[in-house]
Amino acid sequence: MPLRSVVKGVGAYLPERVLTNDDLARMVDTNDEWIRQRTGIARRHIAAKDELTSDLGRKAALAALDNAGASVDEIDLIVMATTTPDNTFPATATRLQAKLGVTRGAAFDVQAVCTGFLYALAQADNMLRLGQARCALVVGAEIYSRILDWEDRSTCVLFGDGAGAVVLKAEAVGDGADERGVLSTTLGADGRFYDALYVDGGPASTGSAGFVRMQGQEVFRHAVKRMSESVERALADAGLSLSDLDWLIPHQANSRIIDKVGARLGLTPDQVVVTVEEHANTSAATIPLALTHGVQRQLFKPGDLLGLTAMGGGFTWGAAVIRW
């Protein structure tokens, strides 16, 4: 029987410190009403000075392992999606590996900005299905507070810090679309849109980390189009259609983007998981954060079909379809 990647557990972590919209209004020329109306965001979490991306990832990974009833000894693959690595090298995945006490298998980072989690999920899924690993940790972890220009109100109100993780195991569950597991993943990129969303620094350009720069409206337009098209593509790749979809777990950047994607896909608002209010845009961490939110509230029933989708800097975009 062919192998398929099955989600065994999910987990998330948000740093203790909360920064509200009112707190931001004391730092830049903004206000709670603007932020809520334009983005749906109410608050974001900010990592402590001594917290690293690998620390956030570790807490989310341990929560996911606990949820899966799995031990660290089973892990033989760690794929970490992050745009805010601890250091330029080595991969933050290897630091996470050491902090978890894992000493075997592969560990590497994936950099696709807000689409990072789906890129990481696709790599882990491919390796599990090929038999290159048996139990994977797929982690999205970010500390955007360290790459934000806190004087730029057009970006600093939008992002937050956080992490989410998923434990995936290779199982011989058959290859029908009604069998559980990851049914399909689809990824895309178009580097011509580099300067619509980028960080103005890096080891080979300025030598410092730099700050997020964004043309918000340009990103918004592409996000709605790419995210909805990706879900349709992933469904078609799995031999399914929109009417089969039970849940949408989208990247959490802006509730208006999420509403438009849900509407384009013909979903009702209660089929769409929205958590952006609580943690803002945590880039590669938003999808596993939203997934964990759904699992904690027991939203997903066995057999439900979940569509995950994101769009981010690059531009990059993608989707995954999972039978729960």
Ligand code: UT7
């Ligand atoms: O994960 C992928 C990454 N990012 C995204 O997905 C973000 C995509 N884009 C967006 O979410 C939205 O475009 C934003 C939330 C960034 C901006 O919303 P918008 O409705 O497109 O606003 P806008 O950029 O057209 O700005 C409208 C007004 C401007 O003032 P004027 O020129 O009309 O006088 C801005 O200067 O709002 C002003 N503005 C603000 N006002 C208060 C911009 N930022 C703020 C702010 N507080 N923080």
